[in-house]
Amino acid sequence: MSDTTQTLPKAGKTLSGGRIDLLIAALLLAMAIAAPFVIESRYMMGQLILGLFWASVAVQWNLLFGYAGVFSLGQMAVFAVGGYATAMLAYYLDLNIFLAIAAGAVIATVFSALVGLACLRLQGVYVALLTYAIAQVIYLLIVTDTNCFEMVGTTCRQFTGGATGFARFGDFGMRAILKGDWIKGNYAIVLGCFVLSMLVSWIILHGPMGLAFKALRDNQAYAVARGINRFHTQLLVFGLSAFFTGMTGGLYATHFQAIGPGIFSISSLLFILAIAVVGGVGTFWGPVVGTIVLMVADELMREVGSFRSIGLGLIIAFAVVALPRGLVGRFSDIFHKHKS
Amino acid sequence: MDILIAIITTGLTNGALYALATIGLSLVWGSMGMLNMAHGALLALGGYAVFSVATTLGLPVWLAVLAAAGAGALAGVILYICVVRSLIRTAGKNFETSVMIATVGISISLQNALLQVYGGQPLKQPFGVSGAFRIGDSVVPWLNVVIILVSVVVMLGLALLISRTRMGRAIRATAQNREAALLMGVAVERTYLQVLALSGAVAGICGVLVSSVTQLSPTLGADPMLKAFIMCVVAGLGNLPGAVAAAFGLAMIEAGVQFGMGARWGFPVLLMLVIAILIWRPNGLFGRAQIRRM
């Protein structure tokens, strides 16, 4: 039996752990910065941006589940709230897109805190169901919305965008500046926001709040006895993870210049969960590694044509079975074994 | 009156389908703490098995239904041997999430394998009953009656199996206290295998019934599974009678709301009800307080 609690007793090694994190971060960042200078393919740049989106959402979900032990299935709903809020603010109020993204992140935070409030007394799978039910209600009410809010040309538009969603509410403005290389501009913005979210997450996880999360996850009764306020901590983690998830949602909507109800789909949610689990739940780099692995696997699977989905499903199942602590957990096991 | 009968017919039929989907899911969840996300794909497998045996091979339909149960059971066994067994040993406290993700992977593969074999065009399910009978002015199709009957019979059979046989006792004992069951000499791993096989068989039959309404497409299990997931959690951990009650109750409410408020409100209202129930009773309506760790 081995589990993620291993990170706790090794407190004495945080310094070296921090140094390793720094090293990995520097390496990844260097590669990420070099990418647009090396890669010419717009598709590849697009995949990198998509990868940053998924990694960011998975990192934030990992913060909730891997560190705070809250098994939420509402992650894509938070993402969608951020995206929808951004789109609607920009569409209806002509808000500057960057302001809209920031506002979207705040709205997502408030939404998520409310969900957190509802989940307060629940455990494990019950949290999963509640968060999922909330996400599903929002989705269903949006897609079945048929009331005309305004007429656009000859067709009616629902306030929520209905089954169609929103498009053309503004973009980063990179097409005007960079012309054909606009995607590299988008990449720079998305990368910047991603780095910011990783930085904040790292600081939080290595601060007193991070310890409180872990304590609640590993032994709730003990943590509460030690004076950790479950109510505050849980709300905080819901809100915190939601801020960056919502922001990513806004960036996503702006990059693709579209947001629609499809984003609530269970398949994108499960892809996020798979990323975190394959990479390593409860490890800082797990979701990032998981994103890289799954996106590369997906890319390779495209070569086998119609067997792609079968292969991808099997890869996910195999990864979970063969790597019970995820790739990063497996690496760190090997690493620690070598050290001791 | 006419409307009441329509609502009751829909509610009971959906309730029977949900209940059958739910007990398969709940059985596995209750005894091993595993949410089997491939359950929906097993439903689809059952539906297509009937098609292959009855339509393609031309064998009698009752034999085909047995084959569907067999195919489901076999899939359950394979799922246990290839995925669940090693996760139980290695995943530790992450078992709940790991097994969810792994079975999601299996489900994606299985669905797409069905797509490759049978193609994506919907196929006609050979299991079906035509005709209808009248109650006053309203008409109730025989198919709905058959669905309700078959589902009740399967559930009764399962209840007998669980409560009266040695295997059933072992399953219940394992669900209620895994360590104690081990000390009594119950081969817990074999019990898990039996549970998954049993649940697979129920899923196979459930798939036949579901597809007699929806017809065959590789994604036919997705919707019933989602509903079953909800019923299962609302009822509370592994509570089979509770799951059945929740399935029928919620299906009735859904049908009533669909008529009263409009079809678009059916599922959302049901979900809001679920949210309210969970906030009010954090362990479901009839739930045990704790998930027993593996």
Added chain:
Amino acid sequence: MSETKGTSLELEGIHAGYDGPDVLHGITLTVPQGQIVTVVGPNGHGKSTLLRTISGLTARRAGRIRLGGQDLTGLRPERIAALGLAHVPQGDLLFPEMTVYENLQMGAYLSRDPQQFAALLEDVYALLPRLKERHGQIASSLSGGERRMVGIGRGLMAGARVLMIDEPSLGLAPLVIEQIYEVIGTLREQGRTILLVEENPARVAHLSDVMHLLDDGRLTWSGAPAELLEREELLETYLGG
């Protein structure tokens, strides 16, 4: 129970533990046929781990266990149970949603002989008449003492050659504790082979043939019960008086 006199259970240099370091550091003891051997020691020093290791619930890291001469190495708990070891675990671990009768039925899970079952059930009901009264009641609705009785009765239903009982007095009112030890006294008269674990040596001294003191995963003293009770300094040091 007709078996030739001899050693029923033998432990040799047992090391065991959970995730972290060893909890047991080289335990060696034997339980002879027809005797009651008691392990006493403070809480958290490995008494339950010892029993769990014997019945296979906790992985053994080194050492050897023999039951009636048969090596248990590498066997899973259900196999060990089948070889004739019954374990009444700490905290009862009943099947909470089953009736008393069903719990007893589970105790005899490995026996497929209805006559043997009837005989065992009669014995258990004779020993623990309360269980007969409550046979249809759901286990989770019983009182603490009744649950303990179900636990012991369920252990007896296995008809095993060795019975291990983990802290039968834990969490019970003094009056109930007395009743429970009366039952164990009867078992002793019946000549059962029992490995008993208890925190308080005074309670079990009169029942035991041999006593061991378990401290921090090691057996620090072994001998006749009367001797232990005389060694006040031992009791003082290890058991806090």
Added chain:
Amino acid sequence: MINRRSLLRNSLASGAGLSLLAGMNASTANAADAEPIPIGAALPMSGTAAADGIEFKNGLDLAIEEINAVGGILGRPLELHIEDTAEMGADVVSQAMQRLIDRYGTPVIVNGYNYGTNMVEMDVAADSDVIFIHYNTLISHNNKFKEDPDRYYGSFQGDPPEYYYGPGLLSYLNGLIDSGQWEPANRKIALVASSVEYSIVIANAVREFADQYGWEISLYETVQFPTNQWGPTLAKIRQDEPAVIAVTHFLPQDLAAFMTQFIPQPTNSLVYMQYGPSLPAFKEIGGESVKGVVYSTVVGCLPDDFSEGFRTAYREKFGPTAAYLTGSQTYDGLWKWALSAAIAGGAGEPYDGDQARAVSASMNRLIYRGVNGICRFDPEGQSAYTFPAQTPDASLGMPHQFLQHQDLTQDPVLVAPPAYAKGSFILPPWMS
């Protein structure tokens, strides 16, 4: 391999197209060693819409086989590359298209439909200067095109937008009444839509025009997608019997279920449905109960002599249950593009705006008669013109076909528009 006999038969199907292309190819030599032109298609090959995705691919396969048999485009053969769009979100579809462009250098992408994309495909096409033809059947295409025609010059919707289903249906109904073929008990329509853009836009269009055509919407129900238990919805319909039940949900198995649940206790209403009844599965699953159902499509293989070669070839190649009605869309789309590209002097390649604009211009000029009827692009929205709602001239618009299931052993009967009709409307059995 395509043999001479089937080539001849197919040349009947694509008629002028085949010989026109062959003629243009005649001047170019050494077709054999010419580098192939990559053709892209981003289709839902897995997931809920996989059935249609497969047919869209079939249509492309057949068209490419025929085009290559006459020497490809100016001597260069075509080569198909498919990307799976599975659940078809905006991100997935635009990345799939970008991959086709970057990886294979496809100068053209011919899609079937992908729903839930908000038409972001048009931005991918615009940014990469490729020609993009699709059958999403969405008015959002036109709206988006109108916002910036110069940017979206390369995006074409090969069929009319779903919006025209609204006026099309209403004017068909009035035509039935005017010609005395049907006497409705009242002027009420019950609308049943499902929660997908396509279905809702059609329902909304019907609702919007109802007044104008003298109708009243007595019920507007939005059901989930998919739906198979129609009990509560039917009970509502029965409460206030409408003259017309219009179901704009489109999955064939669900629509068949609607009919099997409707027939035991029918109302005196005409039942109109969307898309699904055109697929073989609808009839197969619904059996007797679908007899009398009217449906319409703004695009679909016409049941005429002209398309017979196509239909035969399609069924021969892909099996008797293959839905050529779906495959015909991409089939026509690719043919029209191939001819336009040949006329423009070549397919060009991505990021070559000049050539792409030349191809686009020739696509707009070319009026192409395919197996679905006329494809002529409306310069206002760059979607195919629909006949008769948009143009009264049958030779200038794609016919909005109304069909009815009459004899279940035969294909459904085309009952309107008159220029193409093969039979006339009969009163459904539950109404007589």
